[in-house]
Amino acid sequence: xxxxxxxxxxxxxxxxxxxxxxxxxxxxxxxxxxxxxxxxxxxxxxxxxxxxxxxxxxxxxxxxxxxxxxxxxxxxxxxxxxxxxxxxxxxxxxxxxxxxxxxxxxxxxxxxxxxxxxxxxxxxxxxxxxxxxxxxxxxxxxxxxxxxxxxxxxxxxxxxxxxxxxxxxxxxxxxxxxxxxxxxxxxxxxxxxxxxxxxxxxxxxxxxxxxxxxxxxxxxxxxxxxxxxxxxxxxxxxxxxxxxxxxxxxxxxxxxxxxxxxxxxxxxxxxxxxxxxxxxxxxxxxxxxxxxxxxxxxxxxxxxxxxxxxxxxxxxxxxxxxxxxxxxxxxxxxxxxxxxxxxxxxxxxxxxxxxxxxxxxxxxxxxxxxxxxxxxxxxxxxxxxxxxxxxxxxxxxxxxxxxxxxxxxxxxxxxxxxxxxxxxxxxxxxxxxxxxxxxxxxxxxxxxxxxxxxxxxxxxxxxxxxxxxxxxxxxxxxxxxxxxxxxxxxxxxxxxxxxxxxxxxxxxxxxxxxxxxxxxxxxxxxxxxxxxxxxxxxxxxxxxxxxxxxxxxxxxxxxxxxxxxxxxxxxxxxxxxxxxxxxxxxxxxxxxxxxxxxxxxxxxxxxxxxxxxxxxxxxxxxxxxxxxxxxxxxxxxxxxxxxxxxxxxxxxxxxxxxxxxxxxxxxxxxxxxxxxxxxxxxxxxxxxxxxxxxxxxxxxxxxxxxxxxxxxxxxxxxxxxxxxxxxxxxxxxxxxxxxxxxxxxxxxxxxxxxxxxxxxxxxxxx
Amino acid sequence: xxxxxxxxxxxxxxxxxxxxxxxxxxxxxxxxxxxxxxxxxxxxxxxxxxxxxxxxxxxxxxxxxxxxxxxxxxxxxxxxxxxxxxxxxxxxxxxxxxxxxxxxxxxxxxxxxxxxxxxxxxxxxxxxxxxxxxxxxxxxxxxxxxxxxxxxxxxxxxxxx
Numbered sequence: 041x042x043x044x045x046x047x048x049x050x051x052x053x054x055x056x057x058x059x060x061x062x063x064x065x066x067x068x069x070x071x072x073x074x075x076x077x078x079x080x081x082x083x084x085x086x087x088x089x090x091x092x093x094x095x096x097x098x099x100x101x102x103x104x105x106x107x108x109x110x111x112x113x114x115x116x117x118x119x120x121x122x123x124x125x126x127x128x129x130x131x132x133x134x135x136x137x138x139x140x141x142x143x144x145x146x147x148x149x150x151x152x153x154x155x156x157x158x159x160x161x162x163x164x165x166x167x168x169x170x171x172x173x174x175x176x177x178x179x180x181x182x183x184x185x186x187x188x189x190x191x192x193x194x195x196x197x198x199x200x201x202x203x204x205x206x207x208x209x210x211x212x213x214x215x216x217x218x219x220x221x222x223x224x225x226x227x228x229x230x231x232x233x234x235x236x237x238x239x240x241x242x243x244x245x246x247x248x249x250x251x252x253x254x255x256x257x258x259x260x261x262x263x264x265x266x267x268x269x270x271x272x273x274x275x276x277x278x279x280x281x282x283x284x285x286x287x288x289x290x291x292x293x294x295x296x297x298x299x300x301x302x303x304x305x306x307x308x309x310x311x312x313x314x315x316x317x318x319x320x321x322x323x324x325x326x327x328x329x330x331x332x333x334x335x336x337x338x339x340x341x342x343x344x345x346x347x348x349x350x351x352x353x354x355x356x357x358x359x360x361x362x363x364x365x366x367x368x369x370x371x372x373x374x375x376x377x378x379x380x381x382x383x384x385x386x387x388x389x390x391x392x393x394x395x396x397x398x399x400x401x402x403x404x405x406x407x408x409x410x411x412x413x414x415x416x417x418x419x420x421x422x423x424x425x426x427x428x429x430x431x432x433x434x435x436x437x438x439x440x441x442x443x444x445x446x447x448x449x450x451x452x453x454x455x456x457x458x459x460x461x462x463x464x465x466x467x468x469x470x471x472x473x474x475x476x477x478x479x480x481x482x483x484x485x486x487x488x489x490x491x492x493x494x495x496x497x498x499x500x501x502x503x504x505x506x507x508x509x510x511x512x513x514x515x516x517x518x519x520x521x522x523x524x525x526x527x528x529x530x531x532x533x534x535x536x537x538x539x540x541x542x543x544x545x546x547x548x549x550x551x552x553x554x555x556x557x558x559x560x561x562x563x564x565x566x567x568x569x570x571x572x573x574x575x576x577x578x579x580x581x582x583x584x585x586x587x588x589x590x591x592x593x594x595x596x597x598x599x600x601x602x603x604x605x606x607x608x609x610x611x612x613x614x615x616x617x618x619x620x621x622x623x624x625x626x627x628x629x630x631x632x633x634x635x636x637x638x639x640x641x642x643x644x645x646x647x648x649x650x651x652x653x654x655x656x657x658x659x660x661x662x663x664x665x666x667x668x669x670x671x672x673x674x675x676x677x678x679x680x681x682x683x684x685x686x687x688x689x690x691x692x693x694x695x696x697x698x699x700x701x702x703x704x705x706x707x708x709x710x711x712x713x714x715x716x717x718x719x720x721x722x723x724x725x726x727x728x729x730x731x732x733x734x735x736x737x738x739x740x741x742x743x744x745x746x747x748x749x750x751x752x753x754x755x756x757x758x759x760x761x762x763x764x765x766x767x768x769x770x771x772x773x774x775x776x777x778x779x780x781x782x783x784x785x786x787x788x789x790x791x792x793x794x795x796x797x798x799x800x801x802x803x804x805x806x
Numbered sequence: 807x808x809x810x811x812x813x814x815x816x817x818x819x820x821x822x823x824x825x826x827x828x829x830x831x832x833x834x835x836x837x838x839x840x841x842x843x844x845x846x847x848x849x850x851x852x853x854x855x856x857x858x859x860x861x862x863x864x865x866x867x868x869x870x871x872x873x874x875x876x877x878x879x880x881x882x883x884x885x886x887x888x889x890x891x892x893x894x895x896x897x898x899x900x901x902x903x904x905x906x907x908x909x910x911x912x913x914x915x916x917x918x919x920x921x922x923x924x925x926x927x928x929x930x931x932x933x934x935x936x937x938x939x940x941x942x943x944x945x946x947x948x949x950x951x952x953x954x955x956x957x958x959x960x961x962x963x964x965x966x967x
Contacts, residue, residue: 060909061881063841066907227907278845279941706944727848741946
């Protein structure tokens with residue numbers, strides 16, 4: 041077994057002291073001389089044609105410095121996939137949801153900007169609106185986009201193997217539908233942007249973004265500015281969870297206001313604006329038809345999804361495709377069919393949220409697995425073990441499984457919870473399990489390749505500056521990457537400074553998303569650190585007069601392996617100068633390294649119809665939830681969750697536990713309480729208390745079991761873990777509720793009223 | 807407009823407060839103490855928690871005009887001479903921080919809690935911190951950190967050895 045010096049140890053965040061003393065600066069903490077404040081006038085109706093916008097009264101206010109509408113910037117659309125983006129940053133012809141952006145103002149104060157917005161007169165012709173995805177598909181439904189007949193944003197149809205044959209060969213076929221609704225990210229820091237323009241006309245965008253380089257690319261396309269004239273930076277960011285992996289109209293609007301006024305402009309959403317205009321989790325209606333042999337093996341599966349895209353394209357098609365793609369490589373299924381429609385409605389459009397569609401489909405798959413197990417008289421644990429994927433499998437759709445801890449996660453979680461003893465006691469306490477597979481280090485092929493890059497320099501005191509495009513939005517990637525650099529070079533992690541999230545200095549990375557920071561970013565850092573280490577060892581070999589092969593490095597020293605007392609410090613190697621008695625200023629010949637890591641494993645897969653291996657790694661796991669249900673009130677208490685996750689290699693076990701605990705808390709919210717409630721397009725619960733976020737009173741005990749399968753391509757074997765924890769939680773809770781009280785709820789969140797209704801129905805049937 | 811005089815982190819402050827200014831506005835905009843965060847401006851998240859006359863409270867719900875004669879402790883005033891308060895130390899060591907946006911408020915609520923109840927049970931900690939929203943950590947490590955800080959502070963006071 042390899043002994044590691046830095047990785048694998050429980051390491052506090054390298055920036056924790058800044059965070060805990062209030063000195064960590066977030067975007068709203070930044071101040072610029074002469075800064076203006078922006079505000080956006082938003083639609084108050086769900087669907088309407090814009091007849092006229094009169095900004096004259098607003099423009100007459102002395103403290104107002106700019107008012108812009110789509111007339112100033114025609115058809116400037118932003119979206120994660122610019123090829124399909126149809127959200128104009130300021131709408132020109134129609135408003136399509138309550139909150140749609142109509143005009144924007146920059147003024148000397150926030151109050152003046154709001155006042156100016158209230159003085160803009162908009163003539164709108166109300167149009168019939170549609171809010172439900174099934175209604176939107178009807179021929180009589182109002183058309184939301186002229187170029188999208190039937191309100192269809194996109195369709196997916198894929199078949200791998202002959203599904204008709206598969207069903208014909210099945211002993212029993214199960215079919216049921218499941219539904220999930222919108223959940224909001226609720227980042228504690230709301231979304232914001234500050235834009236400034238320098239004397240050369242170069243634009244700097246400070247943004248709460250998860251994707252600095254991608255945002256720069258998008259702004260470059262829309263503003264028709266070369267990327268060299270745009271610098272995207274982030275301050276500390278108060279959470280992302282996928283919401284900030286899309287550009288937002290405010291990024292572009294803020295840039296336009298700054299370009300127009302030549303002054304810094306700040307635009308920050310307030311909490312209600314965040315709830316009503318930021319992209320939430322795509323609601324899905326999912327039908328699963330699964331053909332089983334009576335011995336418990338799955339023969340075929342047909343999944344059909346209807347996704348509610350909301351008013352515009354963002355990632356509805358890719359997220360639905362990603363959800364469907366998870367069908368065939370958690371369990372071995374020889375043939376699969378996947379169909380989906382993504383439909384526009386007059387609500388705020390959806391977006392990425394931790395798991396990228398996978399929490400929705402995994403809730404459906406894992407609920408159905410338990411329904412199948414009961415019908416076939418097989419223990420749910422056994423049914424999953426029978427069908428589990430293994431290392432070396434190639435899924436029907438092309439995913440190649442190069443490491444897999446699924447079976448181990450099943451066995452270890454079951455053993456930790458005492459599965460056999462606790463199951464089926466029906467004393468209003470129950471346990472339920474759910475497995476999952478998630479893609480790791482993916483989501484980047486739309487950018488032409490799956491890569492990340494890093495710069496590294498070793499100072500002549502032996503400390504290291506690591507410059508990475510991978511932004512830390514709270515998940516702890518700075519610390520993870522610092523650990524990797526420290527491990528390779530052989531220095532304490534405290535000697536690594538990480539500079540991230542600034543396109544002005546960092547080489548290109550594709551963002552904090554898709555559980556890719558450790559896998560892609562970590563591999564790039566590892567390559568750069570290995571290069572720096574080689575340079576340092578060459579110098580040490582020269583100084584010590586031994587061949588490089590005889591050297592090892594640990595704790596800031598490079599030593600002769602056979603004679604550890606003979607060593608030079610990293611600082612001595614880094615400070616090596618041209619001449620032995622060179623000067624009183626021993627700055628040394630710089631040690632600098634750079635690397636780009638391109639994943640050699642995955643491939644571009646057509647989202648709508650293609651077959652192939654879209655990601656370099658796949659994470660697996662099992663969660664078992666133990667719940668107690670109060671049958672008088674319908675209240676569900678999650679007592680504990682055992683989470684056994686294949687993490688590849690735990691670079692920082694404390695951070696992974698934190699990711700799991702946080703994800704599971706979000707998963708419990710998704711399962712039991714969280715839902716953005718719309719009535720005729722109006723968000724009825726746009727406040728943190730009304731939205732029912734989990735609090736300290738809702739903590740359940742999380743027992744994390746980290747399974748190390750050592751992925752062949754991961755840095756030190758690591759996989760990504762940022763999204764995984766949320767994915768199976770809702771399925772495990774739904775199954776535990778069934779175990780406790782014998783009712784099956786097929787739509788989320790499983791609120792008290794649904795439980796009471798189901799109990800009543802069950803009593804009626806009995 | 808009322809002129810108010812109060813104390814922030816041990817230093818006297820005198821200013822003319824606009825009627826609609828909150829304590830949060832004053833701290834962040836007038837005094838440049840941006841360690842106190844604004845998460846909702848509605849008293850829903852407690853990210854803006856400070857200690858006012860010995861009690862934790864939401865600075866977004868206190869009008870600046872009411873502050874005359876008060877004493878305010880913010881996150882910036884908690885640690886002295888470059889060291890960390892035991893609560894801060896525990897949050898760092900126990901991984902109770904992810905994005906860090908709720909952290910200043912969470913720390914101030916904890917300091918207030920431990921000042922009042924030096925040896926709380928886990929359930930008391932959960933109850934007392936229920937208003938402080940954290941979306942990242944799932945709270946587990948926060949409660950662990952609070953328990954550890956409680957122990958450290960009591961040891962430091964010589965109560966438990």
